[in-house]
Amino acid sequence: MNTIKIHYTGRESLLPAAEIIREGGIVAFPTETVYGLGGNALDPRAAGKIYAAKGRPSDNPLIVHLADVADAEKYCHTDRLFFRIAEAFMPGPLTVILPKKELIPDNVTGGLPTVGIRVPSHRVANELISLAGLPIAAPSANLSGKPSPTSFSHIEHDLDGRVDALIDGGDCEFGVESTIIRITEEEIVLLRPGAVTVEMLSLFCDKLTVDRAVTGKFDGVPLAPGMKYRHYAPDCPLTVLDGENRAVYDFLARTSRRGVICFDEDLAHIDGEYVYSCGPVGDSLKQAQRLFSCLRAFDGLRGIDRIYARMPSRSGIGLAVFNRLVKAAGFDVRRL
Numbered sequence: 074m075n076t077i078k079i080h081y082t083g084r085e086s087l088l089p090a091a092e093i094i095r096e097g098g099i100v101a102f103p104t105e106t107v108y109g110l111g112g113n114a115l116d117p118r119a120a121g122k123i124y125a126a127k128g129r130p131s132d133n134p135l136i137v138h139l140a141d142v143a144d145a146e147k148y149c150h151t152d153r154l155f156f157r158i159a160e161a162f163m164p165g166p167l168t169v170i171l172p173k174k175e176l177i178p179d180n181v182t183g184g185l186p187t188v189g190i191r192v193p194s195h196r197v198a199n200e201l202i203s204l205a206g207l208p209i210a211a212p213s214a215n216l217s218g219k220p221s222p223t224s225f226s227h228i229e230h231d232l233d234g235r236v237d238a239l240i241d242g243g244d245c246e247f248g249v250e251s252t253i254i255r256i257t258e259e260e261i262v263l264l265r266p267g268a269v270t271v272e273m274l275s276l277f278c279d280k281l282t283v284d285r286a287v288t289g290k291f292d293g294v295p296l297a298p299g300m301k302y303r304h305y306a307p308d309c310p311l312t313v314l315d316g317e318n319r320a321v322y323d324f325l326a327r328t329s330r331r332g333v334i335c336f337d338e339d340l341a342h343i344d345g346e347y348v349y350s351c352g353p354v355g356d357s358l359k360q361a362q363r364l365f366s367c368l369r370a371f372d373g374l375r376g377i378d379r380i381y382a383r384m385p386s387r388s389g390i391g392l393a394v395f396n397r398l399v400k401a402a403g404f405d406v407r408r409l
């Protein structure tokens with residue numbers, strides 16, 4: 074397939090991409106979280122193309138992206154808590170799961186009676202949805218199972234030749250996918266942590282639970298189908314190291330043919346060629362921005378047999394960094 078590449082230079086530059094979406098094609102585009110791979114959310118064939126291009130299991134639903142919160146009522150059954158939360162966090166990096174209306178095809182939601190709704194704040198995403206005049210169904214624009222794309226080079230690597238167009242809008246602001254919550258009248262359940270944090274959401278509801286799959290290995294019936302699949306995995310196996318500085322430095326000094334993902338403060342204490350920092354130890358936002366690039370940086374290297382990553386903080390957006398990292402490691406955490 075010939076893939077058109079569009080460098081964003083303003084609203085006009087998105088016209089060909091909007092046309093592709095209206096005609097049933099699929100386009101990778103930047104958002105404030107990660108790059109998404111989008112198509113018309115009302116067209117089951119467009120959704121089918123997204124699953125095929127990514128190699129994504131068909132029961133792992135897509136998120137429906139809207140230009141305006143006011144449009145949500147057309148596609149799902151909203152309630153009061155939704156609008157209170159939407160007022161605070163939309164547009165922004167939050168997806169809310171609600172009962173879907175008929176209009177949304179079954180394959181968009183992987184056969185579920187619910188739909189994930191998100192209103193991105195990224196200018197390119199918002200203009201693309203407005204210009205297309207349609208809701209855009211989109212998962213992350215990576216090949217299924219691989220780390221999510223946070224820069225144009227990532228989508229070029231994964232999807233060139235597999236989709237109709239790629240839009241270059243620079244690096245993503247947050248670097249981790251949207252927070253996903255399920256809401257009932259009185260309760261919020263966090264299904265995936267992101268830049269809208271537990272701390273922020275708990276101001277809106279007395280009862281907020283974090284699904285066990287966020288922090289532990291999935292076992293049972295998934296609330297968000299994405300929870301059961303291997304995610305974010307680099308080519309090389311990954312282990313998360315949980316320990317004090319000294320123990321971690323000693324362990325890494327004894328270990329050969331390894332790559333390391335660490336913090337800025339560690340760089341002076343760890344030798345070797347393949348040592349990458351995802352940011353200062355106390356800056357979870359920076360770590361979120363860089364995590365997927367760090368994971369991708371090791372792909373194709375021949376000199377290493379295993380990547381070791383330092384355990385991040387779990388507060389604020391740190392919970393999202395922790396969640397993506399342990400999932401990328403297949404929950405292989407080694408205590409030192």
Ligand code: AMP
Nearest residue numbers: 134135187188189212213296297298299
């Ligand atoms: P991605 O952005 O690639 O991570 O894919 C979207 C994620 O949203 C998937 O992991 C899904 O499990 C989740 N999701 C989308 N729609 C729903 C839904 N109706 N119920 C639960 N989870 C959903």
Ligand code: MG
Nearest residue numbers: 212213221250
């Ligand atoms: Mg994804």
